[in-house]
Amino acid sequence: MEDPAQLRSKPPCSRDDALAVLQRLRTGGHVAYFAGGCVRDILLGLAPKDYDVATDAPPTRVRELFFNTQLVGAIFGVILVRQGSSVVEVATFRREGNYEDGRRPSEVHFTSAREDAQRRDFSINGLFLDPLTDEVIDFVGGREDLADRRLRAIGVPAERFAEDHLRLLRAVRFAARFDFTIEAATSIAILEHAPLLKRISPERIADELRLMLTPQTRLKAWEMLWQFKLGDVIYRTLSRGREETFSSSGGIFRHVAAEEKISFGLAIAAATVDVLSQWEPVSDIRALFSKHTTRHMVQALRQSLKISNEESADMEESLEGVFMMLQDERPRLALKKRFLARPTALGSWALLRALSEAGYQRDRIAELEPELLELEQTAYAPLPFITGDDLVAAGLHPGPPFKRILDAVYDAQLEDQLSDRDAAMAMAMQLAAE
Numbered sequence: 001m002e003d004p005a006q007l008r009s010k011p012p013c014s015r016d017d018a019l020a021v022l023q024r025l026r027t028g029g030h031v032a033y034f035a036g037g038c039v040r041d042i043l044l045g046l047a048p049k050d051y052d053v054a055t056d057a058p059p060t061r062v063r064e065l066f067f068n069t070q071l072v073g074a075i076f077g078v079i080l081v082r083q084g085s086s087v088v089e090v091a092t093f094r095r096e097g098n099y100e101d102g103r104r105p106s107e108v109h110f111t112s113a114r115e116d117a118q119r120r121d122f123s124i125n126g127l128f129l130d131p132l133t134d135e136v137i138d139f140v141g142g143r144e145d146l147a148d149r150r151l152r153a154i155g156v157p158a159e160r161f162a163e164d165h166l167r168l169l170r171a172v173r174f175a176a177r178f179d180f181t182i183e184a185a186t187s188i189a190i191l192e193h194a195p196l197l198k199r200i201s202p203e204r205i206a207d208e209l210r211l212m213l214t215p216q217t218r219l220k221a222w223e224m225l226w227q228f229k230l231g232d233v234i235y236r237t238l239s240r241g242r243e244e245t246f247s248s249s250g251g252i253f254r255h256v257a258a259e260e261k262i263s264f265g266l267a268i269a270a271a272t273v274d275v276l277s278q279w280e281p282v283s284d285i286r287a288l289f290s291k292h293t294t295r296h297m298v299q300a301l302r303q304s305l306k307i308s309n310e311e312s313a314d315m316e317e318s319l320e321g322v323f324m325m326l327q328d329e330r331p332r333l334a335l336k337k338r339f340l341a342r343p344t345a346l347g348s349w350a351l352l353r354a355l356s357e358a359g360y361q362r363d364r365i366a367e368l369e370p371e372l373l374e375l376e377q378t379a380y381a382p383l384p385f386i387t388g389d390d391l392v393a394a395g396l397h398p399g400p401p402f403k404r405i406l407d408a409v410y411d412a413q414l415e416d417q418l419s420d421r422d423a424a425m426a427m428a429m430q431l432a433a434e
Contacts, residue, residue: 013086018051019131021066021081021088026132028065030057031113033128033137035091040124043136043146044178052089054128058110062090075108095119096163114139121160121167122174122186123152151180157189165196168230169208176212176221187228194229198236205234206305213267219257222271223248235275237304238297246278255354265314266347268307270354272297273319285360289323314344321348325368326361334414336372341381384410385424394425396432405431 018034025032034042035054042048055062059077063069068082077092093116094108113128117139120126124146128137136143140154151174153160153167161167168190175182182190197205212221225231226248248254256262256270273288276297280288287293298316301307307315324339325331325348331339339345349372356365386409388402396402409428412418418427 011087012050013088014084015048015051015131017084017086018053018088021083021090022053022131024065025053025055025057025062025090028057028061030055030061031093032057033113034131035116035128036120036125039127039129039136040142040146042129043127043143050089052091054091054093054113054116056093056110056112057090058092062092077108077110113137118154120154121164121170123154124174124178124180126154145183149178149180150183151175151178151186152183153186153189157186158193161189161193161196165193165200166204166208168193168197168228169205169212172221172224172228172230173208173212176217176224177215179217179220182224190228190230194233197230197233202304202306206307209234209268209305210264213271214262214264216260218262218267219254222253222257231275234304235272235279237300238272238275238279246275248274252277252351252354252358255357256350258357259350262350263311263314263347264307265311265344266318266350268301268305268311269297269315269318269347270351272301272315273351285355286323286326289319289326291320291323294319294323314347317342317344318347318351321345322351322355324348325352326364330364331368332411332415334411336368336375337380337414340372340375380414382413385413385418385421386428390421390425391428391432394429401432 018038022032022034032053032055035052038048038051057065059071059079062079062081063071066079066081066083070080070082072078072080077094079090081088081090092110093113095111095115096108096119117126117128120140123140123142125142126138126140127142129135130137141152145152151171153171171182171186171190174180212218222231225234226246231246231248251274253267253270253274256266262270276288276293277285282288294316297319298312301315302312321339321342321344324335339348342348352361352365352368356362384406386406388398388406391402391405392398405428408431409418409424412427413424418424
């Protein structure tokens with residue numbers, strides 16, 4: 001599969017720009033079609049996010065026909081063509097040799113459209129379209145599978161997944177996204193080959209999870225990850241070496257999935273709590289949101305998925321916000337205001353709602369909801385009356401006590417115990433003297 005960083009990060013291209021590239025290839029005497037996902041989406045009545053072109057022109061010929069090109073994988077015959085405001089991916093029809101690393105073929109041979117279709121993953125992705133005549137070229141039965149809302153591997157399913165193990169996740173993603181049923185032989189092959197997912201890089205697994213766990217079809221994807229034993233592989237760094245069982249039918253992720261839109265950080269936070277709540281059952285769910293456990297979760301996901309610093313922070317802070325609201329002592333006014341001011345407050349509140357729906361801490365969360373909704377209508381995050389510069393100007397020396405003093409003064413301000421800067425400075429000087 002052609003998955004260099006250039007392909008994953010290239011900007012999408014418009015239909016008009018892709019059509020211009022295709023027409024130039026045709027004028028040059030070559031066969032050229034729209035290929036893959038854009039054809040599938042057009043036939044499903046969806047607006048494609050991207051358009052790819054497949055052709056019988058070898059890479060050297062493509063580079064002769066277009067002025068601004070970039071070779072992104074010589075072995076695959078894939079060229080990026082700059083056309084208008086787009087970057088159009090042009091791939092030469094090919095058949096592939098053996099896959100030695102579970103991801104890419106060791107060699108390719110440039111060939112015909114028919115053979116090119118046969119080497120692709122699923123029949124719904126193996127279609128070509130002549131955009132000048134609207135003729136669909138189908139060598140693999142993809143149109144029938146689209147009509148029947150069925151996901152089916154091309155050829156022998158076991159061979160397709162043995163070649164490229166990432167197809168295990170792609171099957172789940174496509175089936176969830178389009179609400180398709182996975183054909184029986186393909187389902188059996190996914191289940192049998194699930195352990196091979198360990199051979200795929202964490203970054204590529206994370207790429208697939210970002211695409212399947214953030215849209216509104218995330219619940220079906222989550223359920224299928226566990227149905228096909230892929231979740232066991234993804235979350236193996238949280239395993240304690242025993243035979244854990246997991247049910248996606250009534251867990252925390254199911255209830256977060258009801259949210260209209262969620263970030264990847266929130267998705268994996270909810271997913272990981274869901275897994276741990278069943279693999280590491282505790283008498284009090286709040287233990288899963290403690291600083292120690294939260295750090296363990298984040299470290300495990302950084303190891304198994306190589307999630308970014310931003311996603312790690314989103315996950316960790318969303319979990320920490322839950323703990324803020326569920327401590328033994330009921331949160332004071334200042335803490336609730338600080339909670340609302342956090343960038344991850346919406347994520348934390350989504351987790352709190354999910355916990356309540358799953359049967360955890362219902363009374364506390366039911367009490368908090370109207371209080372937080374009422375506070376949201378107020379100026380809950382005012383600028384502090386004083387800062388560290390004010391303390392320095394008053395003759396205090398910077399050091400560890402500064403944060404303690406400033407936090408205490410700001411809490412008093414949030415509790416409406418201080419009315420202005422003078423009162424805040426007086427409290428700060430008193431705390432410093434103590």
